[in-house]
Amino acid sequence: MAQIVEISDVEDPRVDDFRDLSRADRRPDRPGGRGLVIAEGVVVVERLLASPYPVRALLGVRRRVEELAEATADVDVPAYVASAEVMAEIVGFHLNRGVLAVADRAPVVEPAELISRSRRLAVLEGIGDHENLGVLFRNAAALGLDGMLLGAGCSDPLYRRSVRVSMGHVLRVPFAQLEAWPGDLKMLRDNGFRVAALTPRAGSKSLRDADLDRGKVAALLGSEGPGLTDEAIDAADLAVRIPMSDDVDSLNVATAGAITFHAMSGA
Structure with a gap:
């Protein structure tokens, strides 16, 4: 199951995949970036977890991460838990949906x-x-x-x-x-x-x-x-x-x- 990890330091390198998403030149899903797939909100994160895209990690406030307990039961990835304030500083904006997940891309379909x-x-x-x-x-x-x-x-x-x-x-x-x-x-x-x-x-x-x-x-x-x-x-x-x-x-x-x-x- 997902490993719950508390995050209190906004500079913690373990959450670099989620950092500064409001800056177009830093977003990992932008061309020239790292090509990661980013899901926002409980429903979309659930669909990412059920998809062929290999999930790397989750980041969210505790309540939202706990809502995903069933969906993450068979997923061996870190689920980083932070306060809304710390999460906003990491991400670069306040996220109303309260949780994000990042994944690598699936193989290209011909x-x-x-x-x-x-x-x-x-x-x-x-x-x-x-x-x-x-x-x-x-x-x-x-x-x-x-x-x-x-x-x-x-x-x-x-x-x-x-x-x-x-x-x-x-x-x-x-x-x-x-x-x-x-x-x-x-x-x-x-x-x-x-x-x-x-x-x-x-x-x-x-x-x-x-x-x-x-x-x-x-x-x-x-x-x-x-x-x-x-x-x-x-x-x-x-x-x-x-x-x-x-x-x-x-x-x-x-x-x-x-x-x-x-x-x-x-x-």
């Missing part, structure tokens, strides 16, 4: 492997906003997608904010990076997928008529503002639009994703 074992996928292009990315992963988990493929311009799903906004579901939805964009979409077609590009452009088929709940389908979603590039749309099998009022031209990408994923489920 796109071909993820595609071969899936029937319903989301493919993302240019999703650089960490909150939108986190919500998309949460939606994908809720609506039964098999995984996510990340195309050009996507941010890191394991960035701390994405993990938090996804409520930890980014840790359970498999994802893979497509290196050649949009050429790698051919892998989907070679495995029997239809690729449906979500776009409001004229001539797109209504989502109601696109039959996305039949066969293997990959929904292609683009960034806020510009949406999908012409190259990505042209590489898809069909263009699909979500019907909406004439005075609204688009939806938030996470909202559009949720509507599309629901259509793919056939529910």
Whole structure:
């Protein structure tokens, strides 16, 4: 079980993984940092503990760490306990959720492997906003997608904010990076997928008529503002639009994703 360790010295090197998270150049989950996965709050920490990501340590106030007793019963890692004040000095801000956990990254999933074992996928292009990315992963988990493929311009799903906004579901939805964009979409077609590009452009088929709940389908979603590039749309099998009022031209990408994923489920 987790080993409870009292921390009273803010300079204690044992909690360096958690130090100064408010400073962008020091956060271990930032590009150029140490690449650690950081979970915040009891629910998200529980999901990290149940995930393939090897947990290194926990840090929290005693009450929150004790709430995780069952989840940490079979985990041999240190659980550092500190006062809220000491924890705030270590982390760099007051953490309302009261507990953090850090983990190493799991082995990378290859796109071909993820595609071969899936029937319903989301493919993302240019999703650089960490909150939108986190919500998309949460939606994908809720609506039964098999995984996510990340195309050009996507941010890191394991960035701390994405993990938090996804409520930890980014840790359970498999994802893979497509290196050649949009050429790698051919892998989907070679495995029997239809690729449906979500776009409001004229001539797109209504989502109601696109039959996305039949066969293997990959929904292609683009960034806020510009949406999908012409190259990505042209590489898809069909263009699909979500019907909406004439005075609204688009939806938030996470909202559009949720509507599309629901259509793919056939529910």
